[in-house]
Amino acid sequence: MQLDFERLFDALPSPYMVLDAKLNYITVNAEYERVTMRPAGEYPGRFVFEMFPNEGESGRRLRDSFERVLATGQSDSIAYLPYDIPRPPELGGGMERRFWTCHHTPILDDDGVVRFIVQNTVDVTEVVRLTEAATIPFSATAGATRLLERAREVEEQRKALLAESDEFRRLFQQAPGFFAVLSGPEHVFTFANDAYVRLVGGRNVTGRPIREALPDIAGQGFYEMLDEVYTTGRSTGGEAMRVVLQRHPNEAPEEVFLDFSYDAICDRDGDITGVFVQGMDRTEAVRTQQRQRLLLDELNHRVKNTLATVQSIASQTLRSARDLASARSDFEARILALSKAHNLLSAQEWESTRLAEVLASEFSVYDAARISVEGPPVTLTPKASISLALVVHELVTNAAKYGALSEAGGAVRVRWRLEEGDGPLVLEWTERGGPPATAPERRGFGSRMIGAIVAGELGGSFEPAYDPAGFSCRIVVSADAVMKG
Amino acid sequence: MAPNDVPPGLAVFVVEDEALVALNLESMLDDLGCRVVGPAMRFDRAQAMIDEGVEADVAILDVNIGGRSVFDLAVQIRERGIPILFATGYGRGGIPGEWQHRPILQKPYTERDVGRAIREALAGAERTGD
Numbered sequence: 001m002q003l004d005f006e007r008l009f010d011a012l013p014s015p016y017m018v019l020d021a022k023l024n025y026i027t028v029n030a031e032y033e034r035v036t037m038r039p040a041g042e043y044p045g046r047f048v049f050e051m052f053p054n055e056g057e058s059g060r061r062l063r064d065s066f067e068r069v070l071a072t073g074q075s076d077s078i079a080y081l082p083y084d085i086p087r088p089p090e091l092g093g094g095m096e097r098r099f100w101t102c103h104h105t106p107i108l109d110d111d112g113v114v115r116f117i118v119q120n121t122v123d124v125t126e127v128v129r130l131t132e133a134a135t136i137p138f139s140a141t142a143g144a145t146r147l148l149e150r151a152r153e154v155e156e157q158r159k160a161l162l163a164e165s166d167e168f169r170r171l172f173q174q175a176p177g178f179f180a181v182l183s184g185p186e187h188v189f190t191f192a193n194d195a196y197v198r199l200v201g202g203r204n205v206t207g208r209p210i211r212e213a214l215p216d217i218a219g220q221g222f223y224e225m226l227d228e229v230y231t232t233g234r235s236t237g238g239e240a241m242r243v244v245l246q247r248h249p250n251e252a253p254e255e256v257f258l259d260f261s262y263d264a265i266c267d268r269d270g271d272i273t274g275v276f277v278q279g280m281d282r283t284e285a286v287r288t289q290q291r292q293r294l295l296l297d298e299l300n301h302r303v304k305n306t307l308a309t310v311q312s313i314a315s316q317t318l319r320s321a322r323d324l325a326s327a328r329s330d331f332e333a334r335i336l337a338l339s340k341a342h343n344l345l346s347a348q349e350w351e352s353t354r355l356a357e358v359l360a361s362e363f364s365v366y367d368a369a370r371i372s373v374e375g376p377p378v379t380l381t382p383k384a385s386i387s388l389a390l391v392v393h394e395l396v397t398n399a400a401k402y403g404a405l406s407e408a409g410g411a412v413r414v415r416w417r418l419e420e421g422d423g424p425l426v427l428e429w430t431e432r433g434g435p436p437a438t439a440p441e442r443r444g445f446g447s448r449m450i451g452a453i454v455a456g457e458l459g460g461s462f463e464p465a466y467d468p469a470g471f472s473c474r475i476v477v478s479a480d481a482v483m484k485g
Numbered sequence: 486m487a488p489n490d491v492p493p494g495l496a497v498f499v500v501e502d503e504a505l506v507a508l509n510l511e512s513m514l515d516d517l518g519c520r521v522v523g524p525a526m527r528f529d530r531a532q533a534m535i536d537e538g539v540e541a542d543v544a545i546l547d548v549n550i551g552g553r554s555v556f557d558l559a560v561q562i563r564e565r566g567i568p569i570l571f572a573t574g575y576g577r578g579g580i581p582g583e584w585q586h587r588p589i590l591q592k593p594y595t596e597r598d599v600g601r602a603i604r605e606a607l608a609g610a611e612r613t614g615d
Binding site: 297300301302303304305307308309310311312313315316319383387390448449452453456457459480 | 502503504505506507508509512524526527529530551574575576578579591592593594
């Protein structure tokens with residue numbers, strides 16, 4: 001005898017319907033027709049959510065369930081689903097509140113692809129109403145009520161779990177640290193969060209083995225570390241480890257520094273199924289550290305050099321001093337001149353000083369009427385600033401002790417110019433109105449220092465002249481001590 | 486010879502870009518009984534002296550001359566068979582590997598340090614034959 005499956009389907013005492021893979025109705029049975037209050041002829045070819053629209057959470061849950069079936073080829077159930085359906089106009093129209101239990105079964109083709117979904121849905125509205133009216137004991141439905149309450153609990157629990165895992169996924173996705181999950185011996189990316197994707201320059205890594213997804217890190221030891229973790233299960237990682245990434249095909253490779261760890265992922269049996277990658281991009285911190293290291297080295301170097309200069313001033317001052325008292329005041333004055341030059345440089349962040357400022361700083365204690373300073377703007381390198389400040393200090397000190405500034409009425413005139421076309425700086429120093437100048441019998445430290453700085457260090461010349469009218473000198477400084485006008 | 490002594494009349498080629506430091510080193514070398522060749526305080530001046538065939542028994546080189554590294558000069562001075570020692574504010578970390586075994590004067594240094602470093606440079610030169 002031939003069994004007529006269509007008749008059998010129609011005769012089933014429970015509501016059934018069949019959807020295709022696009023969620024369009026193929027057919028519904030008589031019981032389905034009855035509980036949904038719509039004629040069976042309306043269904044075929046119509047989209048399920050067109051027939052029963054629901055923009056709320058219930059609609060989303062139903063859609064998710066269908067999609068799980070399509071994606072996995074496995075059955076899926078919703079134990080408890082509030083879902084309103086339209087009421088036919090002859091029964092008053094509008095929407096009617098209903099509660100359902102749904103079971104979705106896939107029908108696969110020969111290749112294992114889901115072609116149809118069979119839904120068995122049971123209208124449990126009456127039971128729910130009874131539960132809601134549970135103040136009245138109703139022995140006939142007591143068992144059904146308990147079953148339904150259990151179903152509701154299970155469904156609530158599942159929803160909570162889903163929400164929780166969604167929440168975790170979002171947390172991982174947006175975490176500031178980078179995370180990725182690699183699966184299998186080829187380390188196929190099954191998850192990479194936003195920070196990870198940013199780290200690798202926005203490349204799409206998901207679903208690809210690491211050697212194919214990130215070929216630029218070949219030869220840097222990371223594939224091998226992953227292989228090791230996958231084989232042995234031993235965690236590994238690195239701190240501030242240098243990685244060179246080719247983030248974009250047409251740009252230069254970039255150097256980054258990462259803190260990271262690789263940990264094996266195990267299944268319930270303890271077998272390793274993949275590697276969990278997590279870490280932080282430390283590039284900025286490492287760069288800052290490197291800059292600080294350089295600055296510290298440079299500071300240390302400058303301090304050592306300055307100490308060597310101070311040592312020389314102390315030693316040379318003591319060697320040439322007539323007595324301890326004059327040694328002390330000469331030494332203090334020279335250190336002060338050095339300190340003032342540092343102040344001027346510090347004000348310009350150790351980049352330069354202006355010659356006029358260097359002179360003004362040394363002349364500051366004298367009556368401005370006795371000093372005349374004139375020349376074009378000249379900017380000095382840091383080294384030349386310190387050196388010329390010491391030279392000017394010696395000249396001013398000499399003028400105060402033996403020259404024009406040692407007597408009332410004496411005056412100092414300073415004129416300078418820059419020779420044409422990157423030529424040297426020429427400075428003329430003239431003292432008038434003081435005692436006659438005579439060449440010293442013994443060359444003191446001051447004049448030795450001026451000679452060494454101007455001729456040796458600044459590649460120029462120092463020409464003193466001792467006249468009855470007063471001391472004068474001409475100082476020539478090579479152009480490389482001068483930065484610009 | 487006393488422990489601090491260096492051979493009398495030793496010719497010392499000095500390359501140092503800080504005039505004050507160079508002056509002080511000159512005084513120390515005077516006290517040690519050495520004869521100062523230079524001092525060259527600028528890179529081009531030091532290069533000119535080497536080109537003119539500078540004669541010296543030992544060379545004291547500041548590693549940074551007006552912002553330029555002294556090691557280009559050091560190679561030429563070594564070629565002339567003059568033992569070298571370096572003066573630096575950076576310490577041994579600022580010396581390239583090739584020159585690491587040379588004596589180093591860490592700034593600031595004393596006359597005793599200078600004497601010791603010169604003796605080391607001379608002894609090292611005898612051992613290696615350069």
